[in-house]
Amino acid sequence: MDIILLLLCLAGAGHAHGDEGAPSKSTQPAKPLERIAPAAIRRHVEYLASPMLEGRGTPRGKQLAAEYIRRRFEELRLQPLFGAAGYFQEIPGAKTDEGQTSVMGRNIGACLPGSDPKLKDELIILSAHYDHLGVRRGKIYPGADDNAGSVAMMLEVARKFVESDVKPARTLVFLSCDLEENLLWGSRWFVAHPPRPLGQVKLFVTAEMIGRTLGDLPLGAIFVLGSEHGTGLKQVVDGVTTPAELKVAHLGIDLIGTRSDYGPFWNEKVPFLFFSGGEHPDYHQPTDTADRLDYMRAAHVSQLIFDVCQQVANVVEPPSWNDKPVHGLxxxxxxxxxxxxxxxxxxxxxxxxxxxxxxxxxxxxxxxxxxxxxxxxxxxxxxxxxxxxxxxxxxxxxxxx
Ligand SMILES: [Zn+2]
Structure with a gap:
C-alpha cells in the first residue's frame, strides 16, 4: 500500500453515486437479499485479529487462520479449489539439508460452480490475503485492517452468493492467499500453478484495508484501481448503487504500481480490480486492532464488491484486457x-x-x-x-x- 492513497483520501477524491435509501437494484432476485451486515464482518475480524492468532505470521497463528477460513468454506458447502489436495494449495519453500521440501505457506481456495453450462468454465476470482506480520520483538501485529477486514469481506460475499436464490452464470472462486507480506509469494505461486488455466479467469478482484480511511480522516472514499485495464469494468463499478457515505474514486494502477496480490495477474494481463481505503497511522503497527475498524464502512465496501462480482459473473460480454487504457480527468x-x-x-x-x-x-x-x-x-x-x-x-x- 502506498501513501499516495493518503493524498487522494485527503482530497476526498471521486464522486458519490447512489442515493441514501435508494431502492435495491432491479437486477436483484424477487426475494430481496439483505445487505452485508457490519456485525458479520466484525465477528470474523475479531477472531482473525485476536491475540491467539499471533498476527497470522507464526506457524501456529497461520494454521488457526487457515483452518478458520477452510471451515467457513466447508460450512457454505463450497467446493475445494485444488482438487484432490482440497482447499489448500501448499507453497513449497527451500529444500532442507536432508533433501526434504519444506512448506512455506498455504493458499486457501474454494469455488461456487456457475449455473450456466456454457459459462461455468469462466471464472471470477475474489481474493483477500490472510497472512500478516506475526510477532516482532515480542509484540503482536494483529493486522485487523491489513487484511482481516478483507478476508471477512470475502467470506461474507461468498455467503451472499451461496444464499442467493439466483446463482451466478460464471464460476465464483474465493481465494485467500498466504505470503502477501512476503513479496506476494502466495499469489505468485498461484499464478504460476493455477488449478485451472489462467485464460479462464475473466476477472481477478482483491482488496486491502477496507475498514479504515487514510489518515483516519472522516472521508468515505474507497479507491478502485485497475478498472482502466478491463473493458467495461469502470461502467460496472459506476453502475452499482452505493450508500451516500461511500464514494468511489477510480485511479490508474500505474499511480501506485504493484502493491498487492493483483500484481501477478496484472503481469499476465488478466483483468483485475483492487479495492482499498489506503494507509492510516496504524498501518503495519501493533495498533492495527479490531476495535479501530469502521465496520459499517467495511460492510458497504463488501456489498459494493458483491454487486460488482455478481454483475461480471452474469454479464454477456466479460471484461477483456485493455493494454492502452484511456485516463479521464x-x-x-x-x-x-x-x-x-x-x-x-x-x-x-x-x-x-x-x-x-x-x-x-x-x-x-x-x-x-x-x-x-x-x-x-x-x-x-x-x-x-x-x-x-x-x-x-x-x-x-x-x-x-
Ligand atoms: Zn496487506
Missing amino acids: DEVRTLHRITELLLASDDAARTRGQAKLSNLQRFTVSNVHTRTAQMIERGEVRADERPWLIRSSQILLLTVF
Missing part, C-alpha cells in the same frame, strides 16, 4: 484538490508562524496545482502529460509526506 481533479488542500493548510500554518511546507515543497505543490488547473480548464490530459502526472504524484509522496 478524475485523477487530475484529485491531484488538483490535494494540492489545494495542502496549500490551504500551509497558509493556515504560516499565519500561526509555523510553515508546514518548506519553500521547495511549496514550489513543487504550487507547480502541480497550476498545471492540473490548466488541464482541467482544457478538458483533457495530453499523452505527454501523463508521465508527468505519475512523476508528480511520486514527488509529492516522497517530498511532502
Whole structure:
C-alpha cells in the first residue's frame, strides 16, 4: 500500500453515486437479499485479529487462520479449489539439508460452480490475503485492517452468493492467499500453478484495508484501481448503487504500481480490480486492532464488491484486457484538490508562524496545482502529460509526506 492513497483520501477524491435509501437494484432476485451486515464482518475480524492468532505470521497463528477460513468454506458447502489436495494449495519453500521440501505457506481456495453450462468454465476470482506480520520483538501485529477486514469481506460475499436464490452464470472462486507480506509469494505461486488455466479467469478482484480511511480522516472514499485495464469494468463499478457515505474514486494502477496480490495477474494481463481505503497511522503497527475498524464502512465496501462480482459473473460480454487504457480527468481533479488542500493548510500554518511546507515543497505543490488547473480548464490530459502526472504524484509522496 502506498501513501499516495493518503493524498487522494485527503482530497476526498471521486464522486458519490447512489442515493441514501435508494431502492435495491432491479437486477436483484424477487426475494430481496439483505445487505452485508457490519456485525458479520466484525465477528470474523475479531477472531482473525485476536491475540491467539499471533498476527497470522507464526506457524501456529497461520494454521488457526487457515483452518478458520477452510471451515467457513466447508460450512457454505463450497467446493475445494485444488482438487484432490482440497482447499489448500501448499507453497513449497527451500529444500532442507536432508533433501526434504519444506512448506512455506498455504493458499486457501474454494469455488461456487456457475449455473450456466456454457459459462461455468469462466471464472471470477475474489481474493483477500490472510497472512500478516506475526510477532516482532515480542509484540503482536494483529493486522485487523491489513487484511482481516478483507478476508471477512470475502467470506461474507461468498455467503451472499451461496444464499442467493439466483446463482451466478460464471464460476465464483474465493481465494485467500498466504505470503502477501512476503513479496506476494502466495499469489505468485498461484499464478504460476493455477488449478485451472489462467485464460479462464475473466476477472481477478482483491482488496486491502477496507475498514479504515487514510489518515483516519472522516472521508468515505474507497479507491478502485485497475478498472482502466478491463473493458467495461469502470461502467460496472459506476453502475452499482452505493450508500451516500461511500464514494468511489477510480485511479490508474500505474499511480501506485504493484502493491498487492493483483500484481501477478496484472503481469499476465488478466483483468483485475483492487479495492482499498489506503494507509492510516496504524498501518503495519501493533495498533492495527479490531476495535479501530469502521465496520459499517467495511460492510458497504463488501456489498459494493458483491454487486460488482455478481454483475461480471452474469454479464454477456466479460471484461477483456485493455493494454492502452484511456485516463479521464478524475485523477487530475484529485491531484488538483490535494494540492489545494495542502496549500490551504500551509497558509493556515504560516499565519500561526509555523510553515508546514518548506519553500521547495511549496514550489513543487504550487507547480502541480497550476498545471492540473490548466488541464482541467482544457478538458483533457495530453499523452505527454501523463508521465508527468505519475512523476508528480511520486514527488509529492516522497517530498511532502
Ligand atoms: Zn496487506
